[in-house]
Amino acid sequence: MTAGVYDAVSAVEGEAFDIVHAGFGALNRLPDINRWASVAAELVAPAGCLYLAEFHPFSHVLDDETGTTVTHDYFDEGPEASGGPGTYADETATTEHNETVERRHSLATVVSAITGAGLRIQFLHEHDHTFYLQRRSLESHDGGDVYRHREGAPRFPLTYSIRAEKA
Template sequence: MATPDYLAVNRANWDERAPAHASSPDYRVEELVADPTALSQVVEFDRPRLGDLSGLTGLHLQCHIGTDTLSLARLGATMTGLDLSPASLDQARALAERAGVPIDYVEADVYSAPRALAGRRFDLVFTGIGALCWLPDIDRWAAVVDDLLAPGGRLFLREGHPMLWAFDETSQGVLALGYPYFETAEPIHDDDGGTYVATDTEFETTETQSWNHGLGEVVTALLDRGLVITELVEHRSVPWDALPGRMTRGDDGEFRLDEHPERLPLTYTLQARKAS
């Protein structure tokens, strides 16, 4: 099972990486500051599905350094960002201030969000790539989403596909499954000194605890809360080099498999509505 300190372990990891991520060209912070029309790559990818957010209140769960949060605000939403890492929120607040966009940031883990937000509800709850894996219980996550959505509100999720998370990215030769596809009681313990963006920083805090959640588990958890699934699209691309040596980056910044991209979903976009 998740150890009691999994939040502290993962918080320390994110706290150390936040400044490096903010200074990495992969997050394009300076471009977002310089160009008031610029959007993060993740939000730009799903812009047609997000649509015009004018007049909506939005909450970005696990917002990290706030590049997606800022981008959603630029699409018209009045945004709040929530994250467990104070160092990440420092970077997010600095970005919003430099960009001249008012965004409210709250420090809390996902399961504590309803209490931390004092019962506030939102028209849009957004979760981006690489977020759900830090949560041990997807059903509990769905309950939080339900609590945070206003009647008629929309969940918007783009996430790494659980099939991708199950592969061992260090495997040589054929692709090999190295991790669970389904949610497990025990976390995946990792001790990796790197990170997923270009940086020269050498990290000292390397331990993480994570979990995978099957696509059916995510969908079922939302259905069990009464949400209506309105879209589920599996994509052949992912916004980082998830399987090194096997992928090529396209003009849109997304990475795709060099061979047989039709064989493996890499990310998915899911939307769901709360009854009004």
């Protein structure tokens, strides 16, 4: 069975789940965060939760080389088209159909959408690590599976996680 994220409720025929999970890189593809949050909330069973782990929008406003100079507008939520061969995981990969449209939803936009959909946030954690070389200013840690700021460099959040339950 396949369905678009906005059609998930009808695709599962009204079934609800103890945990609804949205992972890294999911939200930046979605134009309507309020609609996504409403669908997610509808999929959460009573006493269940939504768990979101996502790249922090602030990490995308800084330059790639040093990670210390603001080069993009935090409040510009897109859309932003880009393209070129490769993927975030392998820039040298041979790919076709390379145009991508993404949005950087602010943390306030995401939190407001989740609470506006009737979910109660249990926690919001910001993390100083990510799981791919998001920018050249990061260093590999833990055998290459985790990337962090260089020792002594100013830190800023690279990822965040939210857990929200039915209100």
